[in-house]
Amino acid sequence: MARQILLINPWITDFAAYDFWLKPLGLLYLAGLLRANGHKVDFIDCLDPFDPEMAAKAGKPPRRHPFGHGRFFRREIEKPEALAAFPRSYCRYGMDPDIFRVRLARHAGIDLVLITSMMTYWYPGVFEAIRIVKEEMPGVPVALGGKYASLCPEHAHIHSGADYIVQGRGEKAVLKMIADRFGDPHGFVPDEKDLDSLPWPAFDLLSHLDQVPIITSLGCPYRCSYCSSHLFYKGYLRRDPLRVADEIEHWQRRFSVTDFSFYDDALLVDPQGMIVPLLAELKKRGLSCRFHCPNGLHVREITPDMSRLLFSSGFKTIRFGFETADFQMQKETGGKVANDELKKTVAALKNAGYRTADIGVYLLCGIPGQKTADVSMSIDFVLNCGAKPVLAEYSPIPGTKMWPEAVAASPFDIAREPLYHNNTLLSCRNEDFTYEAYSRLKAQLKSMRYA
Ligand code: B12
Ligand code: SF4
Incomplete structure (x- = not known):
């Protein structure tokens, strides 16, 4: 019924x-x-x-x-x-x-x-x-x-x-x-592992459709110690790029949507499996879109060809999950990126036409044991690469590999009270990386002007 x-x-x-x-x-x-x-x-x-x-x-x-x-x-x-x-x-x-x-x-x-x-x-x-x-x-x-x-x-x-x-x-x-x-019998039950078996999200319920978020995959092949992706999605599931193109075409032709944001955790991984055929298909169908990646892309996947493809396909908001320029910390938290990869990536994007202000690089700040000097050094490294550092305050997440360390390091009772997971609090700040030190770094970045 x-x-x-x-x-x-x-x-x-x-x-x-x-x-x-x-x-x-x-x-x-x-x-x-x-x-x-x-x-x-x-x-x-x-x-x-x-x-x-x-x-x-x-x-x-x-x-x-x-x-x-x-x-x-x-x-x-x-x-x-x-x-x-x-x-x-x-x-x-x-x-x-x-x-x-x-x-x-x-x-x-x-x-x-x-x-x-x-x-x-x-x-x-x-x-x-x-x-x-x-x-x-x-x-x-x-x-x-x-x-x-x-x-x-x-x-x-x-x-x-x-x-x-x-x-x-x-x-x-x-x-x-x-x-x-x-007591109603089951009707249509989708196969949760086949993302294309899910009906599209009911965006028509929104009062005004200014942009549409798209998911081409669930999960991530990496296992960074501060991230909860693997807690939600056991594997890495992907859609058929042609079905994603169908969905984007639907929102554009029926609802005149131009802006699309990707919510994927690993959009660019295995480019031939998704982003390359997807963008080729959108071009073939004559669709004109602007794309935004607020959730962060993988630095490692950017090549000169990929940079040109993103630029010519309308990728306007580019953010990378870089987190730190500290080699030891990169290794300990999951090894998803290395410094020379960011350098190459930024150079390739610039050659393709992007400006410094277009290339936002997330830097995690306030992870357990982190020092102010680590964050300053990471900011300088990103600036020297020719990109824009974006501070992302660490939010401790229950069930992640870093969680026990965060519980031990935090001056707040994060295990009992989820309000203390709030990124604004810098819940794992320490005597060196204080709220004041962080505020100074933030103010310094705010005053910067990028080309
Ligand atoms: C999009 C996104 C963002 C965007 C947009 C957020 C915004 N404020 O504008 C951006 C990139 C800006 C962002 C920022 C941040 N994010 Co974020 N983000 C996400 C992301 C990628 C997608 C969420 C989503 O929509 N998923 C897709 C849908 C399909 O899944 P879903 O909502 O879970 O829904 C399913 C189920 O949950 C369930 N379900 C949902 N609702 C209901 C209801 C009922 C009744 C039922 C039965 C089932 C059900 O069914 C759905 C279908 O299966 C998630 C990670 C992820 N992969 O999910 C992180 C995530 C939510 N973010 C996270 C974090 C840490 C942050 C930041 C703090 C990062 C930082 N340090 O700066 C900031 C803070 C933002 C803020 N204060 O506003 C954490 C959560 C942290 C926490 N403590 O809760 C997550 C989980 C990622 C992670 N790193 O582990 N984020
Ligand atoms: S690469 Fe990104 S999404 Fe994947 S585990 Fe690391 S932080 Fe999470």
């Missing part, structure tokens, strides 16, 4: 948040699947930066960039007790809770509510959404999935108020939940 299912993308609660091509991709994949099973899907996007009611209330909409990133609506709120000592204001990003309540009231006859979660330390916004749903829709079961639910399941079981906590991928889990709860 067709069920009426309400999907909710909850608020972000943080010291700072910027929409770097963020869309609730996992939840919208589930929406596509539920529709393919004949269910009726409703959606509330607490983060919608285009919400007209919020814009009227706030006086103006948040500033957005034509490439599909920009600000969220936001309100300063009281800090959770655990963060009270941290001297920065704290906000709820997205629509006001009173508007959320009114929206909920418009959805009658809901059988099940599905709520997603992203960063572990954003759980207060998730809990608030669950609490309000429970008040406005008494008796309706609420399921919680996504990154926080997967990485901190015990915390979520004890504190969230949800009836179901789902860890990991949601496709089979959500269909099983519906079958168990309502």
Whole structure:
């Protein structure tokens, strides 16, 4: 029997948040699947930066960039007790809770509510959404999935108020939940290992489609000690490049989308298996796109040919996961990159037409035991290569190889309280790499001008 299912993308609660091509991709994949099973899907996007009611209330909409990133609506709120000592204001990003309540009231006859979660330390916004749903829709079961639910399941079981906590991928889990709860037989069950068997994400549920995130693969062949990719995806699964081209063509022709962001962890690995045939196919079909890679590309995969291909195919936002120029640290954390590879990569990209400001290189700062001099040296190295250093504060993630070291090094109780995973806190700072030292480096980079 067709069920009426309400999907909710909850608020972000943080010291700072910027929409770097963020869309609730996992939840919208589930929406596509539920529709393919004949269910009726409703959606509330607490983060919608285009919400007209919020814009009227706030006086103006948040500033957005034509490439599909920009600000969220936001309100300063009281800090959770655990963060009270941290001297920065704290906000709820997205629509006001009173508007959320009114929206909920418009959805009658809901059988099940599905709520997603992203960063572990954003759980207060998730809990608030669950609490309000429970008040406005008494008796309706609420399921919680996504990154926080997967990485901190015990915390979520004890504190969230949800009836179901789902860890990991949601496709089979959500269909099983519906079958168990309502006794409905399974309809279409996709093969989770065949990513092309999944219906496309239901982006039409968004109020305004300024950009579309694309996944061509799940997982990563590397095992960096600070990263949780392998906890979500056991292997490295890839789609058929022609099916990815079909999807991009669909969003462009039917919804006039130009900007696409890749959420892959390893987009460029084995280029002949994906990126080369995909971009050739898009060209053949006469599609004109801009591509953005906020999640970081692998330095190692860039050759002069690849650089020219990316440049001519419209790759506008290039970010690399480089993390550090310290050889020992590179080796100890997984060996995904070496210094000479970054040098060659930047030179190849420059020859292809990219400018310094176009080539962002992520540097992890605040990993356990790291010294200020390590980060300074890495910044200098990236600048000397001719690229733009982008500081990425280390966020400790439960279950990763580095986690026990992070628990031992952190002045915060990160094992008990996910709020302390917040990258803004620099949870594993030490006497040498202090918050002040980090702030100085950040200010130094902010004042730099790139060609
Ligand atoms: C896109 C992305 C970003 C983007 C966009 C984020 C933004 N704020 O704008 C960028 C690149 C900017 C980013 C930044 C950061 N990120 Co990030 N990011 C991701 C990424 C690659 C994709 C998430 C995603 O959509 N996946 C795809 C969908 C399909 O999967 P999914 O959401 O998990 O959904 C599935 C299931 O979870 C489930 N599901 C989901 N919802 C629900 C709901 C229900 C009810 C059910 C049943 C199931 C279910 O079903 C879905 C389908 O199977 C993940 C890693 C990854 N590979 O997933 C990291 C990840 C979430 N990021 C992470 C980190 C560390 C960061 C940074 C802190 C990095 C840094 N040091 O700067 C920053 C902080 C950003 C911030 N404060 O805003 C960590 C999480 C950390 C944490 N403590 O929670 C992750 C897991 C990666 C990692 N390194 O381990 N990120
Ligand atoms: S290469 Fe990137 S995605 Fe892969 S394990 Fe390392 S940090 Fe994670």
